[in-house]
Amino acid sequence: MADIHIDLTKLNKRGFLDIEVDPSLDLFQEITRLKKEKNAILLAHYYQDADIQDVADYIGDSLGLARQAEKTTADLIVFAGVHFMAETAKILNPTRKVVIPDLKAGCSLSDSCPPEAFRLFRQQHPDHLVISYINCSAGIKAQSDIICTSSNAVGIVESLPKDQPILFAPDKNLGAYVNKVTGRNMLLWDGACMVHELFSREKIDRLCHRHPDALFIAHPECEETVLELADYIGSTTQLLQFVQKNSSSSFIVATEPGILHQMEKAAPQKTFIPAPPNNACACNDCPHMKLNTLEKLYLCLKYEEPEILMDESLRLAARKPIDKMLEISAKLGIQ
Numbered sequence: 001m002a003d004i005h006i007d008l009t010k011l012n013k014r015g016f017l018d019i020e021v022d023p024s025l026d027l028f029q030e031i032t033r034l035k036k037e038k039n040a041i042l043l044a045h046y047y048q049d050a051d052i053q054d055v056a057d058y059i060g061d062s063l064g065l066a067r068q069a070e071k072t073t074a075d076l077i078v079f080a081g082v083h084f085m086a087e088t089a090k091i092l093n094p095t096r097k098v099v100i101p102d103l104k105a106g107c108s109l110s111d112s113c114p115p116e117a118f119r120l121f122r123q124q125h126p127d128h129l130v131i132s133y134i135n136c137s138a139g140i141k142a143q144s145d146i147i148c149t150s151s152n153a154v155g156i157v158e159s160l161p162k163d164q165p166i167l168f169a170p171d172k173n174l175g176a177y178v179n180k181v182t183g184r185n186m187l188l189w190d191g192a193c194m195v196h197e198l199f200s201r202e203k204i205d206r207l208c209h210r211h212p213d214a215l216f217i218a219h220p221e222c223e224e225t226v227l228e229l230a231d232y233i234g235s236t237t238q239l240l241q242f243v244q245k246n247s248s249s250s251f252i253v254a255t256e257p258g259i260l261h262q263m264e265k266a267a268p269q270k271t272f273i274p275a276p277p278n279n280a281c282a283c284n285d286c287p288h289m290k291l292n293t294l295e296k297l298y299l300c301l302k303y304e305e306p307e308i309l310m311d312e313s314l315r316l317a318a319r320k321p322i323d324k325m326l327e328i329s330a331k332l333g334i335q
């Protein structure tokens, strides 16, 4: 419970608790204490800052995070990730309170697919089954037949009859990759992730030549021209597992650089080089993920705001295709 009055009008405008944090506080210690006191679980995506990852109870990709959110018995889920991820946690475990450090931590990919425009698109293709990548709003999930993540997209599509017409949203790059691997011809919504679209094929090519022993690994949200260069393509968890198992000692990594923290922890003797973007910036940080900070995380755990709230009929409609995904993934043994 909050021990001060929180100005919700201010919070709603800014999306986070704009309260000054005592700089002498040991935030790691305070967050650990509050988690215990409140029976809270802290779930974090790999793209979060290293300090947030270090204080989390579970770090994972979208599929792993959804599974953890579904099975937790904690009273409070603190979701250090972006809005659609926290929303998915609420959809899967509605009796828990779900909070996020910054309500405005959105996603360019999710934003590229507004529910009303998508409804019209679907109406034009009534015979198509709708598979949506989990990086979308509850409004899109509610219009979908099956959800997928980057871990299971290929497996889910392959589990369907070859002649089944499919509409895939919102990521055209992941969709094109799945089409290529499975030999399908899914109709693709024209959406993309601003972070993964920024990688430069030319700069990566030059980097690969400078590091001939390094393997180039990439997330399937990257454009086809970048994926063509890759020695391995996978979700964040799959990329992390790959660098641990593979005997190579250096890797050029094309995804949000937050993942490098876990790679360096898991394989400290290996070298990880972030792939360069196609602009003057030195990194490909996701500006949405990086809205969350340790201070905002501490405040949201302490005051249990901002909370993810959802209309129950929307939640139920959005849950169906996620359950379908979890059921197929479990059958296929996808981790």
Ligand code: 13P
Pocket: 046, 060, 061, 062, 063, 135, 149, 150, 151, 193, 221, 234, 235, 236, 237
């Ligand atoms: P995964 O961690 O599921 O691979 O997703 C990557 C991503 O872009 C999340 O926003």
Ligand code: SF4
Pocket: 047, 082, 106, 107, 108, 109, 110, 135, 193, 194, 195, 196, 256, 286, 287, 288, 289
């Ligand atoms: Fe969205 Fe891309 Fe950021 Fe992931 S990395 S949250 S897909 S904008």
